[in-house]
Amino acid sequence: MSAPAVLQPETDMHTDRGLALQALRYMATMREVEDRIERKLYRQGKIVGGVYVGRGQEAISVGVGLSATPDDVLCPSHRDLALFLIRGVDPRQIFAQYMGRVGGLTRGKDGNMHMGDISRRIVSIISAMAASVPVAAGAALALKYRGTQNIAYCFFGDGATSRGDWHEGLNFAAVQKLPVVYVCNNNQYAYSTPLTKQMACANVSDRAPGYGIPAEIVDGNDVFAVHRAAQRAAGHARSGAGPYLIECKTFRMTGHSAHDAAEYVPQSLWDEWKEKDPITRLEKKILEKRWAKREEIARLHAGIRQEVDAAIEWAEKSPYPDASELLDGVYERS
Amino acid sequence: MSAPAVLQPETDMHTDRGLALQALRYMATMREVEDRIERKLYRQGKIVGGVYVGRGQEAISVGVGLSATPDDVLCPSHRDLALFLIRGVDPRQIFAQYMGRVGGLTRGKDGNMHMGDISRRIVSIISAMAASVPVAAGAALALKYRGTQNIAYCFFGDGATSRGDWHEGLNFAAVQKLPVVYVCNNNQYAYSTPLTKQMACANVSDRAPGYGIPAEIVDGNDVFAVHRAAQRAAGHARSGAGPYLIECKTFRMTGHSAHDAAEYVPQSLWDEWKEKDPITRLEKKILEKRWAKREEIARLHAGIRQEVDAAIEWAEKSPYPDASELLDGVYERS
Amino acid sequence: MEMTYLEAIRQGIREEMTRDSGVFLLGEDIGVYGGAFKITSGLLQEFGEKRVIDTPISESAIVGAAIGASLMGLRPVAEMQFADFITCGYDQIVNFAAKCRYRWGAAVPMVIRAPSGGGIHGGPFHSQNPEAWFVHTPGLKVVAPATAPDAKGLIKSAIRDNDPVLFFEHKALYRRIKEDVPDGDFTVPIGKAAVVRQGRDLSIITYGAMVHVARESAETLEKEGISVEIVDLRTLAPLDEDTVLASVRKTSKVLLLHEDVLTGGIGGELAGRIAEKAFHDLDAPIVRVAAPDTPVPYSPPLEEAFLPNAAKVTERARWLARY
């Protein structure tokens, strides 16, 4: 067992150890990138727009993302940064995106997590919660239409499930038996709104029978549990049996956005969920199982920090788009 | 037991007999009015716009409508004509409405079932399916806000449940524990679209757990069953326990609209449901229970036909609105 | 071949489905039933369930699914049963479809067909002309053919276009007009207006069903010695400003005509462009003829008073010509 194994992306994911190390790498990178964005760059005024991060929820996008094949379509929510990393988007592109530079995925046309890359089969969200849900159905329809075995993954929060688009999208996909895996990050809040004011059922998954689709609840802070559920879900969808819903119980370990101190969240919840931090939990497991040594993990973090330092430097050197680009891209020829 | 008892609106509804006779009166009137509209006036070219009728579904609006108190709010669907009759709208106003005359509830501004009367607490639908569902929540909110015991009834078809507004409206009312009774007429079709292409669950009521509200399925062609369910539902809503969903299984014994021959409906369904016609079924029961004699029922129908003849005559004499009314009523002062 | 506006649209769709296996249709009651107006009649039988999809009553999902499929390279053609219901899928259209290319360079080659317009006694929810909302939304193309050949040529262009196109079909034209339509494969370019009648004294700029109203009026006026030029916009976004301005420069008088309500309609936008760019060519005030600012009423006398017609156009055009 050597340090490089921890650091390298090609770790064999067919073993638990491989999965653990791979997952840790992505989760830690997501955490580091987002911490810098939320707690450094934003506060330094280097990011002028909204900032939404997935702190505490990293096991979800990583657990699911690692179960997808490259030709599967991903429709991330605003707390799924790791999906971009897993698909090979470089952290420097992400920093550039947040800073409105041409090096970002949208060349400054949009900011923060409002990005996509069709060549990587990542569909950009629009802000409106759940708008991606019907779109994911359409992407899945195309995958099925073309006769592939690929599937679409659609990510959203608990709050998004209140929207009409969520309902229409699930129903449409269910009726058409489309290969969609729905991944709900139920972090108990939508901005300041707690679940009790969002829905009158106990779980988001209680809604699945209304669409005639299977659902399961998983511990969203356990990347193994998420990964296993994602594999079950993907198997179901790939087999032609239609959509499948995974509800990941988790917690947003920060404010809704960088400017939100989240005083509406009781202290007890912060305390409770700090204990369940998916990254420390995974590291504990790795150490217990002796999949890696403490120093190796420390080296991993150090390596990530270095990579992130360099990425920020790169992004800050990436130029702002020239005003002449303003009119480009409204239509194919414009 | 005398003829007038059958014909008079003040029949004591606290007895089964009273309810049966009252219900028959409204169901038969609805059928007669709509038959004239769909099969006479429309074909004569006297109604120039769309015609949607509730043929075969009369037990639903009548069973529910008779359980409502006058200050409850009604949000009818396009197949709930009897709700208007129960609230005292005269058939002649309905004919005038369909014919675009000033004697109609909208003075010719709108046609067919697109009518309401706020003084009677009937909210007009707009065409968009399920748009009334959030509106019913708001009406119920007002009833609760004012501290009354009144409730709102919201009617829709199976197809309407696919719409985002349906979901948002139910969820909103459930979270706010608003006094709404939802009445679904599941007539197995939405225009030409059968249930299997509308939803992947077996029943509309399978959706209720997703909103944390109770639901029940009733035989929508049995006015007694509908009425009892409506009373349970109303009791629940009035008690402050929140919304309640009734799914009435039924069948649209005609085309989607007057111009639709409904060739997409298999003959077996026509045959099966002809047997279950809610009016003949109720009459059979009345005769069996000896609540009225065959001649009395015949007299009832004859009376209704007469009333309807007179109403049509009245409506045809009702003038068209003058073009000068075109600009009236866009705003309060306009 | 002689065919109706409706048949022309169907033929255009059918040809594109035959040509490109990525073209598919989705909407309410479009398959088994052939659509509320029977535009897609026969296509399920010909192309099968994979390519003609009967959907639930879910305009937002219909549009959203079209977006998702088009992002993956298919060419969906979605039908709104009536244009009035397009408001139920509004966010998907104006925020998702319209902005994909600009924001992240993703093409959304989809078409939304929407039967619009009054004159069929449809009342407030089956008669609206919602085009101006979309003309006001950067990233969308908006097309509104007035003739059978244009309907065929433009639906084909719309399907081949790599941007989202809203295709407004005027319901009153479906079966009312029957015209010669060239056989086989031809397209009418999006973004090009047509001068459908040459004239000297004034220009009527219009589109959709109102083109026929303008023609009727022009014939009446011709007998009075007034020579009317008619520009059929055909595409509403992007607007063919050049053709409009050229006509105004030629005749120096302009009447802007649309069935849609006056305030905020496309007439205002045209007036803005003309009053900025052809101000000195104008010999008279810019006249707009449009529906008044009300919902579309149901009752025949009200609807008649609501809709622009040849008499109303003629009166204002006469005033303009004599000005």
Next chain:
Amino acid sequence: MEMTYLEAIRQGIREEMTRDSGVFLLGEDIGVYGGAFKITSGLLQEFGEKRVIDTPISESAIVGAAIGASLMGLRPVAEMQFADFITCGYDQIVNFAAKCRYRWGAAVPMVIRAPSGGGIHGGPFHSQNPEAWFVHTPGLKVVAPATAPDAKGLIKSAIRDNDPVLFFEHKALYRRIKEDVPDGDFTVPIGKAAVVRQGRDLSIITYGAMVHVARESAETLEKEGISVEIVDLRTLAPLDEDTVLASVRKTSKVLLLHEDVLTGGIGGELAGRIAEKAFHDLDAPIVRVAAPDTPVPYSPPLEEAFLPNAAKVTERARWLARY
């Protein structure tokens, strides 16, 4: 008393809630959190959960519930967290709320508050100016205050109005402007524009944040000897045509300014009315200054290039004055 635009809106709402027990608020995060912009901060504490309702993320249900409650005589004030999300409740607004009175005589006395506009680096989905869509929808009133006193006076009028009112609050003004606002109960009438600066050489017709841009430009131009009149529309529907035309007749030159994108914006409608009704009073082309036809970009240099500003207005106004 000196207060910000934001505080003025809050004070207006608070006074109306105190005056009329039928006034209540609903929206996302408006209660416990006090709203994304803190407009409703403190109101839950003061008026309780019955009158300040935190809702699920359901714009259509928020609007629909407001309609239902207003039909029953309450006076709901709904908040869209950002105006951009108003598209998610679009059908309820343009088809339900807008048409109730016309169709069946039912009053819908409700207000939808929507924080709109750019200049806060919000990007494509937190910066839009959706007002023109609603100005184009008969039955709706549309208000867009530019100053703190108008914000207070207009929100109070909106709440008392017996028709549905869309109240667009410009986000960039919330904390940027601080002005003297009369204490206590006063209203500013809906439907009345204000001449906020007298001038002789040209008129700038505008509203919202652009009023301040116009003022800045007018001051620059004054130093050059160009006297600019500014009309703040304040209400966009129904438009105060009289005030606009009077100003145009006075100065004979007009610049129409809005932050919303050019095509299909309110500038076109104004141009249409001016070019029809004040044609002979015009000494120069009608000039429009507006955002270009693109989504609102995020990156600062792009957003700056997108938004109209004093420099752009000054340049065009100078051209116009010298014309």
